[in-house]
Amino acid sequence: MIGWGRFKGYNIAALRKDLISGLIVGVIAIPLGMAFAIASGVKPEYGIYTTIVAGILISLFGGSKFQIGGPTGAFIPILFAIAMQYGYENLLLAGMMAGVILVIMGLLRLGVLIKFIPKPVTIGFTAGIAVIIFTGQIANFLGLKGIKRHESFVDNMKEIGLHISTINLYSVLTAVICLAVLVLGMRLAPRVPGALVGLLCATIIAALFFSGKVTTIGSAYGDIPNTLPSFHFPVISWERIRLLIRPAFVIAMLGAIESLLSAVVADGMSGSRHDSNRELIGQGVANIAAPLFGGIPATGAIARTATNIKSGAVSPLSGVIHGVVVFLILLLFAPYASSIPLAAMAPILMVVAWNMSERKEFLHLLKLKTGDSLVLFITFLLTVFADLTLAVEVGLVLAVVLFVKRMGEVHMVSKVLPDPSSVKVEAHMVTDSHDCPQIGIYSVEGPLFFGAAYRFDDTMPGLGPDQPKVILLRMGKVPFIDTTGEANLAGLVKKLQEDGGQLMISGIQSQPLELLKKTGLYDRIGETQFYARTGEAINDALKMINYNKCLGCRHAAFRECAAFSGLEEVAGRSAFKGRTPAVARKLTGEI
Numbered sequence: 001m002i003g004w005g006r007f008k009g010y011n012i013a014a015l016r017k018d019l020i021s022g023l024i025v026g027v028i029a030i031p032l033g034m035a036f037a038i039a040s041g042v043k044p045e046y047g048i049y050t051t052i053v054a055g056i057l058i059s060l061f062g063g064s065k066f067q068i069g070g071p072t073g074a075f076i077p078i079l080f081a082i083a084m085q086y087g088y089e090n091l092l093l094a095g096m097m098a099g100v101i102l103v104i105m106g107l108l109r110l111g112v113l114i115k116f117i118p119k120p121v122t123i124g125f126t127a128g129i130a131v132i133i134f135t136g137q138i139a140n141f142l143g144l145k146g147i148k149r150h151e152s153f154v155d156n157m158k159e160i161g162l163h164i165s166t167i168n169l170y171s172v173l174t175a176v177i178c179l180a181v182l183v184l185g186m187r188l189a190p191r192v193p194g195a196l197v198g199l200l201c202a203t204i205i206a207a208l209f210f211s212g213k214v215t216t217i218g219s220a221y222g223d224i225p226n227t228l229p230s231f232h233f234p235v236i237s238w239e240r241i242r243l244l245i246r247p248a249f250v251i252a253m254l255g256a257i258e259s260l261l262s263a264v265v266a267d268g269m270s271g272s273r274h275d276s277n278r279e280l281i282g283q284g285v286a287n288i289a290a291p292l293f294g295g296i297p298a299t300g301a302i303a304r305t306a307t308n309i310k311s312g313a314v315s316p317l318s319g320v321i322h323g324v325v326v327f328l329i330l331l332l333f334a335p336y337a338s339s340i341p342l343a344a345m346a347p348i349l350m351v352v353a354w355n356m357s358e359r360k361e362f363l364h365l366l367k368l369k370t371g372d373s374l375v376l377f378i379t380f381l382l383t384v385f386a387d388l389t390l391a392v393e394v395g396l397v398l399a400v401v402l403f404v405k406r407m408g409e410v411h412m413v414s415k416v417l418p419d420p421s422s423v424k425v426e427a428h429m430v431t432d433s434h435d436c437p438q439i440g441i442y443s444v445e446g447p448l449f450f451g452a453a454y455r456f457d458d459t460m461p462g463l464g465p466d467q468p469k470v471i472l473l474r475m476g477k478v479p480f481i482d483t484t485g486e487a488n489l490a491g492l493v494k495k496l497q498e499d500g501g502q503l504m505i506s507g508i509q510s511q512p513l514e515l516l517k518k519t520g521l522y523d524r525i526g527e528t529q530f531y532a533r534t535g536e537a538i539n540d541a542l543k544m545i546n547y548n549k550c551l552g553c554r555h556a557a558f559r560e561c562a563a564f565s566g567l568e569e570v571a572g573r574s575a576f577k578g579r580t581p582a583v584a585r586k587l588t589g590e591i
Contacts, residue, residue: 020311053289059318066305090243096287118395121396229293417558
């Protein structure tokens with residue numbers, strides 16, 4: 001399960017690289033872990049516990065060679081909502097349930113399905129999450145007093161407005177110092193962990209020059225313990241499972257999306273290939289184990305994974321080392337972390353929100369003014385003003401509706417006739433004065449499914465003496481047919497057979513053919529009525545027509561029509577009645 005093949009050829013030089021990358025990512029992960037935990041409505045140490053336990057297990061059991069796991073910004077809105085509504089204990093249980101769901105998804109090999117989530121949906125809720133994270137840090141940045149956090153974005157904005165008069169200039173100065181160091185570090189020394197340096201600078205300055213003037217982690221949440229919490233298995237009951245199944249499912253889906261997106265980014269940066277199903281299992285195992293030590297839900301972290309690769313990581317061992325580094329720092333320096341001002345944490349999360357916002361992609365899709373723009377905008381608005389669960393559900397439904405509409409528009413049915421100049425059947429050959437009254441040839445293009453059924457029905461001829469009795473469908477460009485499409489086809493067969501007509505099909509592909517055989521429609525049409533080529537079908541169709549109706553016809557739809565219709569002058573003679581054109585021509589001495 002761990003996959004020792006990923007360590008093939010491992011040596012001391014590789015270990016040295018993993019040690020360096022693991023140390024760098026571990027140092028970066030500490031302030032992020034605490035910040036994400038605080039923003040999620042739980043104590044900062046829970047973010048550290050998550051980084052240690054989930055980080056190590058995701059690296060060991062996951063399907064990506066360089067994946068770094070832990071608490072991420074994407075989880076903040078959903079975890080905060082669960083913590084507010086159900087409490088911390090139920091948040092842990094929801095995380096464990098999500099882990100079980102992820103393991104099941106991996107065992108059922110559903111990893112590939114996550115890739116089918118439309119881009120407008122993922123960008124929409126990611127941008128919405130970024131807005132929630134960014135605005136959620138405004139109060140800490142300004143040092144506002146008496147702020148109560150709510151689930152609703154609007155209520156939180158009102159809360160800031162009501163308490164704006166309590167702004168703390170010391171907090172603002174602390175936040176600005178951290179932000180300045182962070183931004184300058186990203187530009188001038190990108191390899192240096194700017195978040196940690198900014199946090200240290202702001203904390204030291206606040207402690208030296210305005211101690212007691214700003215809210216710290218210790219004053220808000222108490223001292224951070226320097227040990228892992230004792231093993232604790234949450235109380236499980238059917239009532240709690242039923243209560244938490246929906247939020248657990250959302251955590252699992254979001255975790256799957258984020259981890260696989262991160263794995264794809266890692267593949268692009270490293271040239272490796274991840275195993276999506278194994279990655280889901282690894283994420284599941286980590287999320288089952290982390291809550292047993294007080295950890296919150298975790299997933300693959302794109303920024304930390306990218307840093308891991310850029311720092312020279314060679315194997316999953318760098319992720320394990322990152323977790324061990326965080327644990328050692330917890331043991332040695334936890335008491336000092338209590339002095340970190342909350343105002344110094346705010347800019348870190350704001351920068352995270354800015355980086356994860358997908359602002360360029362968001363604006364690009366919005367400017368297109370297509371159906372995808374609508375899906376994007378609605379998903380974004382619902383994420384911000386409602387909740388992430390509803391946003392993803394509505395976004396997916398809208399995306400599916402738009403997909404069905406587009407596929408329906410792609411489906412085309414056109415009446416065609418042979419073009420003597422190209423030896424092909426073409427739609428432009430069919431006109432009011434050039435069409436066969438007895439044979440209807442139709443080219444069907446695109447999937448014949450429920451979203452395109454109306455187009456098929458609208459184009460096919462109805463019943464009546466003036467309608468063609470022989471219908472030839474060219475289905476070489478129909479890759480797929482569903483039961484609705486099959487039902488439409490069955491309705492056409494029934495109408496034709498009741499009216500004494502016949503359906504012929506040419507060039508049918510394997511999937512539609514197999515479905516017609518399963519439903520029995522293949523036998524109702526008749527094996528002999530299926531043709532590999534349209535030309536063969538036309539030759540047989542010409543043998544089925546009523547030649548008496550050809551007499552006097554001026555349409556000349558086929559090259560044989562000239563001979564058929566030229567018998568008008570002898571049509572009245574009894575010797576020719578009921579004869580085929582070939583016999584009639586012989587009797588009149590034409591051949």
